[in-house]
Amino acid sequence: LVDARFNADMVLAVLITLGYLALPSASICPYMASNYHDEPLPAGHPEVSRNSLESGSRRVTEEYLEALSKVDFGSVKKDLLELFQDSKDFWPADYGNYGPLFVRLAWHNAGSYRISDGRGGPDGGHQRFDPERSWDDNTNLDKARALLQPIKLKYGQGLSWGDLIILAGNTAIESMGGPILGFCAGRIDNDNGKEAQELGPSAIQEELEPCKLNGTCKPPLGSTTVGLIYLNPEGPLGEPDPRRSALEVRDAFARMAMNDSETVALIGGGHAFGKTHGACPKGAGPSPKEDPENPWPGLCGTGKGKDAFTSGFEGPWTAEPTKWDYSYFLNLIDYEWEVHVGPGGHWQWRVKGGDGPVAPGAFGGSQDVMLLTSDVSLKFDPAGIYQRIIREFATNPASFDHAFKHAWYKLTTRDMGPVTRCLGSELPPPQPFQYPLPKPLPKEDLANFTLVSKDLRDLLQSFPAFAKPKFVRLAWRCASTYRHTDYLGGCDGARIRFSPEKDWPINKYLNLILASIEPLKNKYGKGLSWADLIVLAGTVALSESGVPSEYLSFCPGRTDASDGKGSEYLYPKITGNFSDSISTLRQAMRLLDLTPREFTALIGGGHSLGGMHTDISGYQGSWTTNKEKVDNEYFENLIVEQWERYTNTTSNKTQYKAKNKSLFMLKTDLLLRFDAEFLGIAQEYASNNTLFLKTFSSAWVKLMNADRFAGPGKNLCSQPHAL
Numbered sequence: 238l239v240d241a242r243f244n245a246d247m248v249l250a251v252l253i254t255l256g257y258l259a260l261p262s263a264s265i266c267p268y269m270a271s272n273y274h275d276e277p278l279p280a281g282h283p284e285v286s287r288n289s290l291e292s293g294s295r296r297v298t299e300e301y302l303e304a305l306s307k308v309d310f311g312s313v314k315k316d317l318l319e320l321f322q323d324s325k326d327f328w329p330a331d332y333g334n335y336g337p338l339f340v341r342l343a344w345h346n347a348g349s350y351r352i353s354d355g356r357g358g359p360d361g362g363h364q365r366f367d368p369e370r371s372w373d374d375n376t377n378l379d380k381a382r383a384l385l386q387p388i389k390l391k392y393g394q395g396l397s398w399g400d401l402i403i404l405a406g407n408t409a410i411e412s413m414g415g416p417i418l419g420f421c422a423g424r425i426d427n428d429n430g431k432e433a434q435e436l437g438p439s440a441i442q443e444e445l446e447p448c449k450l451n452g453t454c455k456p457p458l459g460s461t462t463v464g465l466i467y468l469n470p471e472g473p474l475g476e477p478d479p480r481r482s483a484l485e486v487r488d489a490f491a492r493m494a495m496n497d498s499e500t501v502a503l504i505g506g507g508h509a510f511g512k513t514h515g516a517c518p519k520g521a522g523p524s525p526k527e528d529p530e531n532p533w534p535g536l537c538g539t540g541k542g543k544d545a546f547t548s549g550f551e552g553p554w555t556a557e558p559t560k561w562d563y564s565y566f567l568n569l570i571d572y573e574w575e576v577h578v579g580p581g582g583h584w585q586w587r588v589k590g591g592d593g594p595v596a597p598g599a600f601g602g603s604q605d606v607m608l609l610t611s612d613v614s615l616k617f618d619p620a621g622i623y624q625r626i627i628r629e630f631a632t633n634p635a636s637f638d639h640a641f642k643h644a645w646y647k648l649t650t651r652d653m654g655p656v657t658r659c660l661g662s663e664l665p666p667p668q669p670f671q672y673p674l675p676k677p678l679p680k681e682d683l684a685n686f687t688l689v690s691k692d693l694r695d696l697l698q699s700f701p702a703f704a705k706p707k708f709v710r711l712a713w714r715c716a717s718t719y720r721h722t723d724y725l726g727g728c729d730g731a732r733i734r735f736s737p738e739k740d741w742p743i744n745k746y747l748n749l750i751l752a753s754i755e756p757l758k759n760k761y762g763k764g765l766s767w768a769d770l771i772v773l774a775g776t777v778a779l780s781e782s783g784v785p786s787e788y789l790s791f792c793p794g795r796t797d798a799s800d801g802k803g804s805e806y807l808y809p810k811i812t813g814n815f816s817d818s819i820s821t822l823r824q825a826m827r828l829l830d831l832t833p834r835e836f837t838a839l840i841g842g843g844h845s846l847g848g849m850h851t852d853i854s855g856y857q858g859s860w861t862t863n864k865e866k867v868d869n870e871y872f873e874n875l876i877v878e879q880w881e882r883y884t885n886t887t888s889n890k891t892q893y894k895a896k897n898k899s900l901f902m903l904k905t906d907l908l909l910r911f912d913a914e915f916l917g918i919a920q921e922y923a924s925n926n927t928l929f930l931k932t933f934s935s936a937w938v939k940l941m942n943a944d945r946f947a948g949p950g951k952n953l954c955s956q957p958h959a960l
Contacts, residue, residue: 296425297425297949297950297951300394301394301395301425301950302948302949302950302951303395304393304394304395305395305396305397305422305423305660305949306395306660307395308392308395308396308422310404310420310422310661310662310663313388313392313396313401313404314404314408316388316391317339317388317404317405317408317409318408318412320335320384320385320388321334321335321336321339321408321409321412322334322335323335325384327380327383327541328377328380328383328384328541329541329542329600331511331512331558331599331600332558332559332597332599334413334559335381335384335409336409336410336412336413336510336511336559337409337413337510337511337512337558337559338380338381338384338409338511339381339402339405339406339408339409340406340409340410340507340510340511341378341381341507341511342378342381342382342402342405342406343359343402343403343405343406343407343409343649344406344466344503344507344648345364345374345375345378345466346358346359346362346364346399346402346403347359347403347406347648347649347651347652348466348467348493348648349363349364349369349433349436349459349466350459350493350648350651350652350723351436351456351457351458351459351492351493352492352493352494352806353456353457353458353459353492353806354435354457354720354722354810354824354828355652355720355721355722355723355724355725355806355828356432356433356435356436356459356722356723357433357436357459357652358651358652358723359399359402359403359424359649359652360399360424360425360652360653360723361399361424361425361426361427361432361433362397362398362399362402362424362426362427363427363430363432363433364378364382364402365382365398365430366427366429366430366433367430367525367526368430368433368434368436368437368438368439368464368526369430369433369436370430370525370526371524371525371526371527371532372464372465372466373464373465373524373548374464374465374466374548376521376524376533376546376547376548377514377521377533377545377547379525379532379533382398382402385401385402385405388401389401397424397425397426398424398426399424399425399426400422400423400424403420403424403649404420404422406649407420407645407649409510410506410510410561410645413510413559413560413561414560414561414562415506415509415510415561415641415642416561416638416639416641416642417642417645417646418642418643418645418646418665419646419663419664419665420661420663420664421646421649421650421653421656421658421659421660421661421664422659422660422661422949423653423658423659423660423661423948423949423950424653424949425949425950432722432827435824436458436459436463437458437463437464438463438464441820442458442463444820445820445821445824446458448463450474451463451464452469452473452474452475453474456492458492459489459492459493460489460492461473461485461488461489467486467489467490468482468485468486468488468489468611469485469611470548470550470609470610470611470612471550471583471584471585471609471610472584472610472611473485475583475584476584477576477584477586477610478610479610479613479614479616479617480614480617480618480619482610482611482613482614482617483614483615483617483618483619483620483623484619485611485614486500486504486611486614486615486623487500487618487620490503493648493651494651494670494806495644495647495648497622497623497626498626498640498644499640499643499644499647500623500644501615501623501626501627501630501640502630502637502640502641502644503641503644503645503648504611504612504615505563505565505566505627505630505637505641506561506637506641506644506645508554508555508565508612509554509555509560509561509562509563509564509565510558510559510561511553511554511558511559512551512552512553512554512558512596512599512604513547513548513550513551513552513553513585513607513609514545514546514547514548514550514551514581515546515547515548515549515550515551515579515580515581515582515583516537516538516543516544516545516546516551516580516581517536517537517538517544517546517580517581517582518549518580518581518582519536519537519546520536520546520549521533521534521535521536521540521546521547522534522535522536522540542599542600543598543599543600546581548581548583549579549581549582549583550579550581550583550585550607550609551579551580551581551585551607552579552585552596552604552605552606552607553596553599553604553606553607554568554606554607554608554612555568555594555596555606556594556595556596556606557596558596558597558599562634563630563631563634563637564594565612566627566628566630566631566637567631568588568593568594568606568608569608569612569613569615569616569627569631570616570627570628570631572588572589572593573588573589573590574586574587574588574589574608574613575587575588575589576610579607584610585607585608585609585610586607586608586609586610586612586613587605587607588605588606591605593605593606594606615627643668646665646668647668647670650668650670650671651670651723652722652723652724653723653724653949654671654723654724654725654946655667655671655672655673655674655724655944655946656668656671656673657946657947657948658724658946658948658949659949660948660949669802672725672730672798672802672803674729674730674796674797674798675796675797676796677794677795677796678763678764678794678796680794682763682764683764683765683793683794684761684762684764684765684769684793686769686773686791686793689757689761689765689770689773690773690777690791690960692757692760693754693757693773693774693777693778694777694781696753696754696757697777697778697781702865703847703864703865705778705781705782705846705865706778706782706846706847706864706865707746707747707749707750707847708750708754708774708775708777708778709775709778709779709782709843709846710747710750710775710843710846710847711733711747711750711751711771711774711775712728712771712772712774712775712776712778712941713775713843714733714738714743714744714747715728715731715732715733715768715771715772716728716772716940716941716943716944717809717829717940718732718733718738718804718807718809719829719830719940719943719944720807720828720829721827721828721829721830721943722828724944724946725803725806725807726803726804726807726944727943727944728768728771728772728795728941728944729768729795729796729944729945730768730795730796730797730798731766731767731768731771731795731797731798732798732800732801732802732803732804733747733771734751734767734801735798735800735801735804736801737801737804737805737808738801738804738807739801741808742853742854743809743853743854745852745853746853751767751771754770754771754774757770758770766795766796766797767797768795768796768797769793769794769795772791772795772941773791773793775941776789776791776937776938776941776960777960779842779867779934779937780960782846782865782866782867783866783867783868783930784842784867784930784933784934785930785934786959786960787959788930788931788934788935789934789937789938789959789960790938790959790960791941791960792941792942792945792953792954794945794953795945809825810824810825810828811825811905813854813856813892813903813904813905814890814891814904815891815904817904817905817908818908819908819911819912819915822905822908822912829940829943830943831936831939831940833914833915833918834918834932834936835932835935835936835939836936837909837915837918837919837922838922838929838932838933838936839933839936839937839940840905840906840909841869841871841872841919841922841929841933842867842929842933842937844860844861844871844902844906845860845861845863845864845866845867845868845870845871846864846865846866846867847859847864848860848864848901849892849901849903851885851887851888855885855887855888855890856885856888856890856892856901856903857885857892857901858892858894858899858900858901859899859900859901860874860900860901860902860906861874861900862900867930867933868926868929868930869922869923869925869926869929869930872919872920872922872923872929873923874895874900874902875902875906875907875909875910875919875923876910876916876919876920876923877923878895878896878898878900879895879896880893880894880895880896880902880907880910881893881894881895881896882894883901891904892904893906893907942954
């Protein structure tokens with residue numbers, strides 16, 4: 238930021254030079270946010286809505302929160318320990334111990350998380366629904382959930398499936414001697430799998446994130462292979478090439494924001510337990526999606542126990558599959574491994590010469606240890622990094638323990654967001670991946686926000702009317718990084734002051750707006766955080782731009798981050814370009830946890846103010862004739878005017894221009910007209926300005942406060958102050 242002496246007159250001069258700095262659309266328009274999935278339309282069909290635009294988000298009830306507060310997780314763990322040793326005939330336990338099965342259940346539930354959009358992971362309990370429940374990598378995990386069902390019924394709605402599955406994995410690891418950092422309780426189950434459709438395979442995944450050749454999938458998909466958690470363990474496209482597999486391992490785990498040490502620790506720790514199942518080449522049979530009455534019956538003999546088929550590989554990784562140790566790394570280093578076709582018909586690896594470690598058979602007898610191509614790849618990393626890590630873990634068990642327990646906690650907790658959403662007596666200190674903020678100040682130490690608001694109004698009055706939209710834009714750009722999928726982003730922390738956010742093209746010139754309010758920050762000192770000041774400035778600017786103050790509110794108490802970490806994953810996905818579609822619009826809407834009415838109102842409110850600028854977005858012009866007032870003119874123009882394609886001669890970008898008028902819009906604006914449901918909402922707002930302003934104000938306040946967490950389902954701003 239510039240020196241605090243950078244005064245209002247200097248900022249005014251710059252603003253006059255720059256002209257209107259409009260709210261950009263999504264990545265350009267600030268109000269392009271969250272969404273809902275839809276089936277692709279037939280070729281040539283106009284883009285319209287065919288499904289309800291409900292957000293599909295996790296919803297929290299008071300009954301759930303009350304029930305959650307009464308769950309004794311210590312008692313749950315005792316029940317789990319009993320379950321691990323109680324083998325059932327319908328799915329007998331390998332080695333007489335279900336522990337390894339529940340490690341796999343938890344890992345595969347958490348491992349669906351992807352950093353590209355925050356989707357996946359255990360929060361929501363999506364593994365119970367298609368497409369995840371029918372993934373090849375989740376074969377027979379329906380049996381694991383069936384084993385947990387009595388415990389789920391015993392503790393009722395307060396014990397979510399998301400919490401139960403992760404706690405089962407944690408307890409299993411501890412019961413077998415492994416290290417656990419802690420447990421974050423408070424996951425909230427969804428009623429369906431809508432939020433996970435983008436993970437694929439599904440129509441919306443094929444539309445938005447197509448993968449021409451499964452096994453070569455790129456981000457934003459979380460795996461190289463749709464239907465697998467990370468990658469094909471047999472090797473790239475089934476070829477047992479360890480060197481190429483190492484590259485896929487690094488790529489796939491990076492899509493969860495895991496570094497090399499975390500990657501190796503998770504692989505070695507997960508493969509310390511249990512075995513793979515591929516008793517014969519016939520397979521597991523139809524998936525739950527294909528045959529919900531009798532899913533995965535197993536086509537080898539009885540289909541269970543020694544005849545089980547899950548992954549198609551066969552054998553344990555270590556000689557003691559129910560004991561935590563570091564022999565996985567010793568085996569990897571100490572023996573020469575050769576590839577062969579296992580009994581399940583897939584490439585796997587055995588110790589050359591047959592003199593390797595021997596494990597007890599899962600149901601009697603004995604069995605040689607084996608490795609998968611993805612395991613062997615750790616010895617053949619072209620970068621040489623994995624080799625150093627496996628040697629470290631093989632010779633320093635304490636280092637391995639430390640790395641694993643932190644990586645496991647990150648794996649199972651990443652989608653829970655900040656630590657302020659976690660509950661329970663086993664919470665560890667805030668972790669780096671949670672991007673912790675300083676504790677809020679006591680209420681009595683906060684600034685007098687009535688006085689701050691007055692100072693902001695005085696500051697705005699010292700500028701011409703066209704400056705007000707800049708303060709709205711600053712608050713929007715700060716808050717609209719929020720994504721409801723994994724609760725990252727938002728304005729708490731005011732990370733817009735740091736890279737990467739401050740360097741995004743859509744945030745060009747916002748440093749000047751920050752400079753204009755810096756004297757107020759200095760005036761009120763520690764009692765006024767940058768985050769509170771940014772949100773309040775935008776809200777006051779709205780009240781000075783036609784939005785009645787009684788419709789608006791402000792909730793103080795935000796704190797400031799010391800850097801911009803975490804924002805690298807939050808660059809807006811909507812561009813305003815002609816590549817945007819109704820589906821991408823809805824995806825953005827869902828990420829912000831907005832309803833269609835809220836989303837449409839925010840677009841209209843944002844595009845009521847200011848204009849577009851070629852040097853920021855590549856587009857030009859204004860949406861309305863009165864660029865300093867928030868009202869429903871935007872919607873009137875949208876549905877009444879005749880819009881024609883128009884090419885900006887400087888940027889060569891295409892947008893829309895009203896026929897015979899100097900009004901301009903973007904593809905993202907016209908999508909509201911092309912879609913039947915959005916159009917119906919726009920028509921309502923066009924005919925009822927009061928309804929529009931009330932909905933816009935409510936949506937604005939909701940978004941400004943979205944990241945103010947007080948546990949998994951409550952918000953610190955449930956009773957915000959009047960403006």
